[in-house]
Amino acid sequence: MFYRRKIILGLIELLGGEVEELRLQKLLFLYAKKKTQSEYDFIPYKYGCYSYSAKADLNTMVKKGFLSETENKYCIEDKSNYFQKLKPADAKLLKEVVWDYGQMSRNALIKHTYLNFPFYAINSTIANEVLPGSLYDRVKEAIPNDEEITLFTIGYEGISLEKYLQKLIRNNVKLLVDVRKNPLSMKFGFSKTLLKRFCNSLNIEYFHIPEVGISSDKRQQLESQTDYDNLFAEYRKTTLSETKKAQQEILKLLMQYKRIALTCFEAEPCQCHRSHLAEFISKSPDFKYSLRHL
Template sequence: LCSMLYYRRKILLALLEVFGGQLTAKSLQKFLFLFTRKQEIKAFDFVPYKYGCFSFQANQDIVTLSKYGYVEITTTETGRYIRLKEKNNYSAELDLFDRQSLASVKTEFGGLSQTDLIRYTYTHYPFYATKSSIAAQILTIEELDKVNAQIKTFAEPMLFTIGYESLSLESYINKLIINDVRVLCDVRKNAFSQKYGFSKSQLQQACTRVGIEYIHIPELGIDSEERQDLVSQKDYDILFAKYERTTLKTNETYLTIILNKIQEKGRVALTCFEKSPIQCHRGRVAKRLMAMPNKKFDLKNL
């Protein structure tokens, strides 16, 4: 098989194969979700979305597989369809456990209509139905109550910091949703990442799709050249002390933008790459915001 076929992409091809070579995009996402529930280390993560559980990564992989001629994507009046271009026994490329899990998903759920399949995932995994635009149409009042009980809303304003290092786009977005973050403030100088989902347009689109506002404030970033030779925590501390004396001081008006967002929306997260806030300048931005007079919010690192 072609070298661009990562293991997770082989799973997508094998899934299509097991289900006869063609699925709607919605059904594919649901079957894939149910398959990953059987995996100890999940090949894909999911977020709650307008039709329930959705993997941005799987969606992107399907586009890539289409580009390389493995699948064909067609849109009709009845929906979006993903079709295998040719059968190739992709299941044989998977390990035994995953082969058995795919067969099990086919046996358990293969007879369900798309609506029944969506309904099953909503009733058994209600968190993933919290952003659904169709839940009210297909669930009973009691089932809808269980979905609504999963929606986290908090009255108290809060400033968060979050780094995407070591997180998938989906697990990152879920952290924001669970903490009722309403605005994501990207403080990278250059909002580009080689990691899928974290370049500006991708991240902005993912946030918008789940109802989170995204803003980019490059003026509060640090040039990548200055970050090249950071080895010890002391190196980071020296860089950030300089950052506080220079960039942060000369760009205080941009702190006001963040303060206004907290005042307006209540719950705002500062984001950059590093997992640890003490190895990222977002920690110093947060520190400066926490030192503002008359602040009425607390700080939490996610």
């Protein structure tokens, strides 16, 4: 079993063997905030901090019989005592979270996370009810508001789905343009269907332009920067010379949405075709905007 799932099971055990999903998400978030590098990351969602990855793990554990789910509650079915299998430092942090927040009411827990981490409440449908009057100003002040027309590029290598989506949200990206030839990934959340769904749930549009991508067979055995440079030299000579229409389409999307991001896999722009695509577009006579690599 993945260690991160033991964290969830250990937390539920400390809570007496059952917990409402919303409370679980909030308590898991507070645990994550105590760590430099946590097992789960979070995004601002309908009721505040939320982890798609944790939800996916919960669904998997229900299917495998470790948990049962009834009326938005999760109950322990496997009595293996996963809390005892945790690293001592993690067990200590979980105990602290349960001691400090485990007895809070649902509404008190929501209010606490909204007040102390207002960014995660920016998409909440209940924030103005939970935080009346001037308290709600904290949430409004946390809403990204940069409107400068900008073409971003972003890769998802080495980061979680939630950290990736956070980058888009914090930079007020309105449209994600997937420039992969084949928008499939073994990494959770990054295949086309799921990525589009998650983006749309956060009011970010998704658009796929496969013709500006590089086929996977050409990306084999890239062992040095020289290998990448040779690949991209061919890419500029062939694909970018043959896809002027698609590049103009991206430029039109930029003018329409104001802040868009080109996405592919690699973390480093110098090892991904998206940077060359973006630079080609930026050389257009009609391009008078900013270009940033996230």
